[in-house]
Every structure is written in structure tokens, then in C-alpha cells.
Amino acid sequence: xxxxxxxxxxxxxxxxxxxxxxxxxxxxxxxxxxxxxxxxxxxxxxxxxxxxxxxxxxxxxxxxxxxxxxxxxxxxxxxxxxxxxxxxxxxxxxxxxxxxxxxxxxxxxxxxxxxxxxxxxxxxxxxxxxxxxxxxxxxxxxxxxxxxxxxxxxxxxxxxxxxxxxxxxxxxxxxxxxxxxxxxxxxxxxxxxxxxxxxxxxxxxxxxxxxxxxxxxxxxxxxxxxxxxxxxxxxxxxxxxxxxxxxxx
Amino acid sequence: xxxxxxxxxxxxxxxxxxxxxxxxxxxxxxxxxxxxxxxxxxxxxxxxxxxxxxxxxxxxxxxxxxxxxxxxxxxxxxxxxxxxxxxxxxxxxxxxxxxxxxxxxxxxxxxxxxxxxxxxxxxxxxxxxxxxxxxxxxxxxxxxxxxxxxxxxxxxxxxxxxxxxxxxxxxxxxxxxxxxxxxxxxxxxxxxxxxxxxxxxxxxxxxxxxxxxxxxxxxxxxxxxxxxxxxxxxxxxxxxxxxxxxxxxxxxxxxxxxxxxxxxxxxxxxxxxxxxxxxx
Numbered sequence: 001x002x003x004x005x006x007x008x009x010x011x012x013x014x015x016x017x018x019x020x021x022x023x024x025x026x027x028x029x030x031x032x033x034x035x036x037x038x039x040x041x042x043x044x045x046x047x048x049x050x051x052x053x054x055x056x057x058x059x060x061x062x063x064x065x066x067x068x069x070x071x072x073x074x075x076x077x078x079x080x081x082x083x084x085x086x087x088x089x090x091x092x093x094x095x096x097x098x099x100x101x102x103x104x105x106x107x108x109x110x111x112x113x114x115x116x117x118x119x120x121x122x123x124x125x126x127x128x129x130x131x132x133x134x135x136x137x138x139x140x141x142x143x144x145x146x147x148x149x150x151x152x153x154x155x156x157x158x159x160x161x162x163x164x165x166x167x168x169x170x171x172x173x174x175x176x177x178x179x180x181x182x183x184x185x186x187x188x189x190x191x192x193x194x195x196x197x198x199x200x201x202x203x204x205x206x207x208x209x210x211x212x213x214x215x216x217x218x219x220x221x222x223x224x225x226x227x228x229x230x231x232x233x234x235x236x237x238x239x240x241x242x243x244x245x246x247x248x249x
Numbered sequence: 250x251x252x253x254x255x256x257x258x259x260x261x262x263x264x265x266x267x268x269x270x271x272x273x274x275x276x277x278x279x280x281x282x283x284x285x286x287x288x289x290x291x292x293x294x295x296x297x298x299x300x301x302x303x304x305x306x307x308x309x310x311x312x313x314x315x316x317x318x319x320x321x322x323x324x325x326x327x328x329x330x331x332x333x334x335x336x337x338x339x340x341x342x343x344x345x346x347x348x349x350x351x352x353x354x355x356x357x358x359x360x361x362x363x364x365x366x367x368x369x370x371x372x373x374x375x376x377x378x379x380x381x382x383x384x385x386x387x388x389x390x391x392x393x394x395x396x397x398x399x400x401x402x403x404x405x406x407x408x409x410x411x412x413x414x415x416x417x418x419x420x421x422x423x424x425x426x427x428x429x430x431x432x433x434x435x436x437x438x439x440x441x442x443x444x445x446x447x448x449x450x451x452x453x454x455x456x457x458x459x460x461x462x463x464x465x466x467x468x469x470x471x472x473x474x475x476x477x478x479x480x481x482x483x484x485x486x487x488x489x490x491x492x493x494x495x496x497x498x499x500x501x502x503x504x505x506x507x508x509x510x511x512x513x514x515x516x517x518x519x520x521x522x523x524x525x526x527x528x529x
Binding site: 011122123124144145147148149151152197200201202203204205206207208209210211212213215216217218219221 | 300303305309329330331332334335338339341343345346347348349350351352354355358359360361362363364365366367368371372375389392393404407408411
């Protein structure tokens with residue numbers, strides 16, 4: 001579950017934290033596109049290297065590395081699977097290795113770019129930017145609450161697990177299928193209690209006037225600054241450079 | 250004659266999935282500025298009563314509703330909850346479920362934002378609510394990082410930002426340690442002195458009985474006692490209900506029996522000065 005730690009936002013005060021989520025969204029879309037579009041491992045590696053200054057500026061290197069370590073298993077899995085799948089008819093080992101590496105790098109890049117985005121964007125700013133991008137408030141709020149309740153739910157899951165273990169449930173027993181089935185006594189109470197919690201949260205929302213007016217206002221409104229323009233300019237130039245590099249290779 | 254700010258008449262209510270009513274013929278009145286303490290054994294209808302006061306019952310819950318609840322001149326059956334929310338604030342038992350935003354500031358701003366107030370007005374209300382409750386320094390924090398007592402204070406601030414005339418609290422200290430509980434209850438007393446009508450459901454009578462103007466005891470969905478905290482706690486029948494009688498009251502009653510006195514104090518200080526021989 002370490003992979004998810006990589007997306008848990010912590011407050012920071014770097015330039016990257018202060019940039020409008022919408023500008024960072026531009027960055028996210030550009031680099032996701034490049035990652036998916038490129039097939040050459042060298043070009044993909046170049047993208048990966050371009051993340052390093054971002055990680056440094058945002059001071060998120062510790063958690064970014066943690067997420068990469070958490071993803072290591074998947075990366076190896078992707079490489080092996082890809083290698084086997086491509087090597088079969090032609091028996092071209094070199095070609096299969098290259099395509100496996102490209103696929104693994106692609107995965108690494110996707111994790112990194114999303115990690116940079118979520119680690120430097122506060123949930124409330126993200127929600128507000130969704131509202132300003134004309135996403136209906138109900139959906140934006142749902143998203144915001146999902147972020148808010150992740151730690152609460154994981155704590156609750158831990159309580160239930162402790163309770164079931166203390167009654168003799170052995171989580172680590174049996175083969176793969178049996179282990180998955182061991183999770184049923186955890187999931188059922190967790191789902192039921194989440195439904196109850198949802199009702200109570202709904203009560204609390206109504207008690208604070210949810211739905212009182214058609215067009216609600218907001219304490220903070222996001223504004224694009226000059227830094228944002230500069231940021232978009234830099235990342236677009238970088239994306240263009242990477243695109244040209246890919247053409248040359 | 251002052252008009253009551255809360256008037257409940259012949260309220261009988263049954264939840265949709267339930268067979269028997271949770272409230273049976275409840276009659277209750279509160280005047281503006283009163284501090285009403287509500288107590289009674291678990292499952293006696295206190296929570297249902299709280300939900301009825303801000304219109305969640307019957308508007309959100311459905312079920313069978315007979316009788317009438319009028320709050321600040323509005324009937325709860327014909328007024329939407331968001332309208333009532335500007336008059337009655339409801340604080341729940343578990344603060345974890347009433348906080349759903351990612352910072353304290355946004356949490357408190359949620360209510361005023363729903364009312365579509367201007368940004369300046371929202372900022373002012375947030376500032377005011379946080380400083381009334383004394384948690385201005387927690388503004389930037391996430392509710393997740395706070396202690397239970399702090400979370401409950403955030404929940405109260407979030408309601409104060411709606412500027413309600415009435416605060417209804419459903420066992421706000423149930424999940425708190427004694428010290429945080431005390432600070433929440435003292436906050437209630439302070440808010441009451443500033444003019445807010447308080448209806449407080451509470452088991453910790455030891456801490457709160459001397460703050461209240463009135464005490465109401467629920468049992469089996471009915472109000473079985475209604476009077477001053479002294480009248481209720483010193484009455485003979487209250488001992489049979491599942492209520493934690495404050496030790497001060499038990500000791501005083503004991504003294505009364507042995508000395509044939511009529512001591513009726515609710516605080517340790519009062520009892521102490523009586524024992525030392527000073528008039529109470």
C-alpha cells in the first residue's frame with residue numbers, strides 16, 4: 001500500500017505548492033500524453049529525468065522515492081510480462097528487452113507525474129479548481145470528501161482487522177484464494193459502517209445549510225498569477241523539446 | 250408573556266424501519282436564552298428529540314410524525330432543513346462524522362458558503378466563530394490532525410458561523426476525556442451567557458448541572474421530569490432511572506437525612522462551604 005502514500009498531500013510552501021492547480025493540470029496532461037505517445041526508451045528516460053528538477057523544487061523527493069520503491073514490484077512484473085509476451089513469435093531477445101524497458105519506464109513516468117501533481121496540490125485547492133472549471137459542486141465535494149475520509153477509513157479498517165484477529169481470524173493463512181477470502185470479514189463490517197457514516201455526514205451537511213442556495217459562494221477563489229504563466233511556458237517548452245528529441249531518435 | 254423559542258406539542262415519532270415510536274407525546278417549551286439540560290438512559294429518545302428540533306426529523310428521515318415542532322416561529326414540517334439550519338445548530342456525538350472538509354477554515358466556511366454570502370462576510374464569520382471558540386490558531390490544520398476536543402470545537406465553530414439562535418448538542422462530550430469535556434461545557438455556558446439558547450444532551454451531570462437553568466429527563470421516549478436541576482436531581486424518583494447522579498447530590502442527600510436538613514447544592518464548592526459551617 002506504500003504506492004498510495006505517494007499521493008497523500010502534506011502542506012508545503014514551495015513555488016510548486018503555490019502554483020494554481022489548473023496550471024499543474026496542464027503539466028499533468030502534457031507529460032501524460034508524451035509518456036503514452038513515446039515508444040523509444042531513451043525518450044522515455046529523458047522524460048523521467050525531467051521530473052528530477054520538479055521533485056527537487058517541490059521538496060517531495062523522500063515521498064516520491066518511497067512511491068517508486070512501492071511500485072518496484074509492479075515494474076518488475078510489467079517488464080517480465082512484457083518480455084514474455086513480445087519475445088514469443090520472433091525470438092528477438094533484444095527487441096523484447098527494449099520494449100519491456102520502455103513499458104516499465106512508461107509506468108514509472110506515470111506514477112511520477114501523478115505523484116508530483118498530488119503531492120503538491122492541496123485537496124481544497126483541487127476541489128476549488130474543479131468548481132472553477134465548471135465541474136458541478138456536488139461532484140467536486142464528493143471528490144473532496146473522498147480525500148478527507150481516506151485516513152479515517154484506513155484507521156477503521158485497522159480497528160476491524162484487530163477485532164477480527166482477536167477473535168481468531170488468521171489473515172495470512174492459506175493459498176492465494178483463501179487469503180482473499182480472509183478479507184471478507186473485514187470488508188463487510190467496513191462497508192456497513194461506511195454507509196452509516198455516510199448518513200451521519202449527510203445529517204451534518206444538512207444541518208449546515210447544504211443546498212440552501214442554487215449558486216453557493218466560496219471563501220477562496222483561485223487566480224492565475226504571473227508565476228503560473230511562466231510555469232506553463234516552461235513546461236510547454238520542455239514538452240516541445242522532448243517531442244523534438246523523440247523525432248530525432 | 251414571552252413567546253417560546255422552541256415549542257414541541259404532542260410529538261409522537263416512529264422511524265420508518267421501526268415498529269414502536271421513539272418519541273411518545275412529547276411536550277416541551279423553551280424560552281429564548283434558556284440553558285436546558287436533557288438527560289436520560291441510553292435509547293430513551295434523546296437523539297431523536299435533537300433531530301426533531303432542527304427538522305432532520307421528519308424532513309430527511311421520513312417516518313411517522315404526529316404533533317408539531319415550532320422553532321423560532323417556523324414549523325419544522327413545512328420548513329426545509331437548510332432554512333432551519335440558520336436558526337438551530339445541531340452538534341453531534343462523534344465529531345469525526347461532522348467534519349468533512351480538509352482544513353478547519355474550509356470546514357467553518359462551508360455553512361456560510363452554502364448561504365451564498367459574500368467572501369468578505371464569510372471571512373468575517375469564520376474569523377469570529379473561530380475566535381469565539383478559541384481555536385483561531387488551528388485555522389490551517391486538517392481536522393484529521395486534531396484531538397477529539399479540538400474537533401468538537403471546530404464543529405461548534407462551524408455552526409456558530411451560521412449565526413443560530415439555538416444550539417442543540419447531542420452528547421458532545423461522549424468521546425472526550427474529562428478535561429476536554431469540561432472545556433466544551435464551559436464554552437456552552439459562555440455562549441449561553443452571550444444570549445444563545447442551549448439545549449444540551451449530556452450524561453456528565455457532575456460537570457454541567459449547575460450551569461443549566463432547567464433539567465429534563467427522558468425515559469422510554471417520554472419526558473418524565475422537567476424542572477430546575479435541583480428539583481430534578483434531588484427528587485426521590487430520579488434515582489430509579491439510569492442517570493449518573495452527581496456525587497455532590499448523593500452526599501448532600503445523605504447529610505439531609507442525618508441532619509434533617511434541606512441542603513440543595515450542585516457544586517463541590519457549595520457543599521464544602523456548608524460543611525465548613527458557612528451559609529450556602
